[in-house]
Amino acid sequence: MSQVYDTVVVGAGMAGLVAARDLSTRGRSVLLVEGRDRIGGRTFTTTACGGELDLGGGYVHWTQPNVWVELEKHGLEHLNPPLESKTFYQLADGKVHTDEFERTHELVAKFFADARERFPLPFNPTAVDNSDIIDQTLEQRIASMNMSKKDSDLIKGVISGLCHNYSLHGSQQLLFAVATNFGNYAAELETAGSWSLPGGMKSLSDAIQGESKAELRLSTAITKITDNGWGVTLSTSNGTQIQAKTVVVATPINTMRHIAITPALPPTVQKMLTEGNPVRGSKLWVIVRGHIEPFSALAPPGQHPLNSVRVEKRWGDNTAILCMISDSDSIKHDDLAAVQKALRLFVPDLEVVDTAWQDWNADDFSQGGWMMHRPRHFLEGCVDIRKGHGRISFAGADIAALGPCTIDGAMNSGAAAARQVEAILNGKNKDSRP
Ligand SMILES: Cc1cc2nc3c(=O)[nH]c(=O)nc-3n(C[C@H](O)[C@H](O)[C@H](O)COP(=O)(O)OP(=O)(O)OC[C@H]3O[C@@H](n4cnc5c(N)ncnc54)[C@H](O)[C@@H]3O)c2cc1C
Numbered sequence: 001m002s003q004v005y006d007t008v009v010v011g012a013g014m015a016g017l018v019a020a021r022d023l024s025t026r027g028r029s030v031l032l033v034e035g036r037d038r039i040g041g042r043t044f045t046t047t048a049c050g051g052e053l054d055l056g057g058g059y060v061h062w063t064q065p066n067v068w069v070e071l072e073k074h075g076l077e078h079l080n081p082p083l084e085s086k087t088f089y090q091l092a093d094g095k096v097h098t099d100e101f102e103r104t105h106e107l108v109a110k111f112f113a114d115a116r117e118r119f120p121l122p123f124n125p126t127a128v129d130n131s132d133i134i135d136q137t138l139e140q141r142i143a144s145m146n147m148s149k150k151d152s153d154l155i156k157g158v159i160s161g162l163c164h165n166y167s168l169h170g171s172q173q174l175l176f177a178v179a180t181n182f183g184n185y186a187a188e189l190e191t192a193g194s195w196s197l198p199g200g201m202k203s204l205s206d207a208i209q210g211e212s213k214a215e216l217r218l219s220t221a222i223t224k225i226t227d228n229g230w231g232v233t234l235s236t237s238n239g240t241q242i243q244a245k246t247v248v249v250a251t252p253i254n255t256m257r258h259i260a261i262t263p264a265l266p267p268t269v270q271k272m273l274t275e276g277n278p279v280r281g282s283k284l285w286v287i288v289r290g291h292i293e294p295f296s297a298l299a300p301p302g303q304h305p306l307n308s309v310r311v312e313k314r315w316g317d318n319t320a321i322l323c324m325i326s327d328s329d330s331i332k333h334d335d336l337a338a339v340q341k342a343l344r345l346f347v348p349d350l351e352v353v354d355t356a357w358q359d360w361n362a363d364d365f366s367q368g369g370w371m372m373h374r375p376r377h378f379l380e381g382c383v384d385i386r387k388g389h390g391r392i393s394f395a396g397a398d399i400a401a402l403g404p405c406t407i408d409g410a411m412n413s414g415a416a417a418a419r420q421v422e423a424i425l426n427g428k429n430k431d432s433r434p
Contacts, residue, residue, distance in 0.1 A: 005031045005244040007421050008234055009214065010222045010259075013041020014057075014407050015395040016250035017205055018066075018414030020214035023421060030214035031242065033234070035221040035255075035365045039209055042252070042366055042397075043407060045200030048356035049287050051315065054200050055358035056283070057370070057407045061191040063181075064408035066415065067204075071197075074207035079195040082312050082322075083294040089346040091299035092153035096346060104154045108185045110145065111155055112178045119179035122402055126383055130172065135375045138174065139166040157298035158185070161193060161308030161324040162405070163372055165301060168278040170375030173404050180402060192406060193308075193324075201407070221365075224260040225249065227390040246424050248417045250395040250410075253277055254367035265389060272373075272381025277398060279369040280361050284323040284333050286343065287354040292319045297346040301326035306342050318353060328369075333357040371398040371405040378404065386416070391424060393417040 009020040012034035020032040038044075044056040060067045060079065071077040090097045090104065121127040133141075138159070142152050156166065163169050181188040197203055209216070224235035225247055234242040249256060257273035264270070284306070294311040301307055308324040321343070325331065331338055333355055340352040360366045373382070385394045386401065395417035396410055403409025 005029050007246045008244040009248045011250035012039040014410035015414035017208045018411045019248045019395055019418045021208050021212040022418035024213035032214045032216045033220050034218050037219045040205040043201035045202035049354045052200050053285050058196050059193045066411035067408045082194050085294045085296040087295040089297040090157050093150035107155050112185050115175045115179040116183040119176045122180040125176050136171045137167050138169045138171050141171040153300045156300035160326050164279045164281050164326045169372045173373045173378040226262045232391050246391045246421045248393045252366050253398045266384050268380040269385045272377040275374050277368045277371050279372050280327050281369040282325050282328040285356040286321040287315055287318050289351040289353050305331035388420050393420045
């Protein structure tokens with residue numbers, strides 16, 4: 001008879017790695033199944049432009065509890081700060097401004113003024129009734145402030161590093177994320193996108209996997225999961241079956257929806273999976289000639305192909321610029337002339353010598369970028385999926401409560417799913433996850 005694992009963890013991103021490590025080091029027999037031929041998921045450190053670059057998630061912070069514990073444990077806590085920008089360019093109402101930074105701060109404070117009141121408890125996103133905004137899009141929230149076109153562009157520019165299309169994203173996830181960062185958007189932004197790991201995110205995923213006692217099976221995609229009541233059967237794309245007592249599904253929701261799960265998931269979860277994560281963004285590294293003066297630039301999605309730009313680090317004799325692109329289709333990433341033209345709107349004389357990026361949308365195992373939920377799902381589908389489904393638990397940054405969309409959220413969610421599975425294996429009631 002084939003082996004029956006205590007748990008199969010599906011997906012070796014940060015959530016799955018933590019879940020598999022936690023369960024296996026507690027003595028459980030764990031199989032970690034990964035569709036790609038590598039671990040790390042939407043974090044991906046690779047050789048490009050003559051050095052090591054993170055083409056996926058790359059920024060972490062000491063205010064992120066799960067990340068920080070792991071970084072200190074593995075001696076990885078000496079993070080790189082970004083270069084300090086000397087000039088802030090902002091595209092608004094068709095013009096590039098350099099003196100609107102203070103004004104933008106005021107607008108942002110107003111935009112997020114009620115965040116903490118609406119989400120007072122970081123461990124419980126539904127502590128307060130927010131039904132009045134459950135269907136609110138970011139576009140509607142911006143419109144409700146009755147701002148001039150210029151002010152609304154300033155707001156859209158400053159949140160463009162996290163958002164893709166304001167009429168598709170709900171306001172709920174972003175309000176919660178800001179609430180849990182002291183109600184301060186600048187703190188949320190620093191946490192989510194400033195400090196990087198010298199050895200890239202690979203050093204963190206390798207360190208976690210290095211501790212794990214789970215069996216790792218790469219290049220194996222799960223297509224079907226059936227909970228029989230007494231155990232779970234998983235089917236793989238190459239026609240094999242795996243038996244386990246429990247499962248943790250730790251994939252992005254845009255791939256989870258292609259796994260046939262029986263019995264059927266609750267309607268709120270099905271709706272979230274069907275509608276999916278709308279983010280089509282990407283991260284573009286641009287190497288420019290020489291050591292240029294550090295600058296940042298912000299532009300609303302739809303009005304410029306590069307939306308959140310920052311001079312990040314020296315790259316030998318050259319300089320590396322990080323560009324967050326809200327919509328990957330808005331520019332050809334390897335068209336150096338097009339990228340140079342786009343950057344020259346802000347700094348006319350810079351010269352692009354190389355670029356690097358990863359197409360997360362075309363990738364079968366992500367089918368999209370980081371998570372920014374459509375309206376309602378952060379407060380409904382996400383809450384319900386975290387409760388688990390019989391012997392099937394779920395994890396991932398896409399469905400995380402604390403730290404939604406982040407590496408820290410993925411790790412937090414992986415650890416919570418491991419505790420949930422442990423309770424099932426011990427025959428106890430599942431612990432309640434917020
Ligand atoms: C361009 C970009 C920049 C980002 N920047 C940051 C940042 O700076 N800081 C930050 O905190 N976050 C950032 N994020 C978000 C962060 O990287 C992710 O939210 C996080 O890494 C997700 O981890 P996860 O384990 O939940 O999912 P994933 O990393 O997506 O892992 C899921 C795993 O499941 C596998 N899988 C999928 N389907 C199947 C299947 N059917 N069978 C088997 N395996 C399957 C995938 O191959 C993958 O390895 C960024 C994301 C992107 C794309």
